[in-house]
Amino acid sequence: KPFCDNSHIKAGFTATGEPPLKEAQVLEARDGPLNVTPTANGPLKLEGNAEIVTGTGHTVARTTKVFLCRCGHSANKPFCDGSHKRVGFVA
Numbered sequence: 001k002p003f004c005d006n007s008h009i010k011a012g013f014t015a016t017g018e019p020p021l022k023e024a025q026v027l028e029a030r031d032g033p034l035n036v037t038p039t040a041n042g043p044l045k046l047e048g049n050a051e052i053v054t055g056t057g058h059t060v061a062r063t064t065k066v067f068l069c070r071c072g073h074s075a076n077k078p079f080c081d082g083s084h085k086r087v088g089f090v091a
């Protein structure tokens, strides 16, 4: 981690589908620094101008701060919903 080593294939990972589309305000700027910080035993914190885009090209969020799930247990992927605490995720 954080790099893919194809373990998802052996684990039988299947995508849970597209997140629901929501109205997202246009960002004042689309460039600039994007800081990615792994939180302790929790999500990745992104700070900066960010657009979250699905694999099919739909933008589901435009934001300047977001927490992305890295434990795999969120019911609201790609966003963290706090499930990492319930499952005892250890980074």
Ligand code: FES
Binding pocket: 042, 043, 044, 068, 069, 070, 071, 072, 073, 074, 079, 080, 081, 082, 083, 084, 085
């Ligand atoms: S990291 Fe928070 S729900 Fe996965």
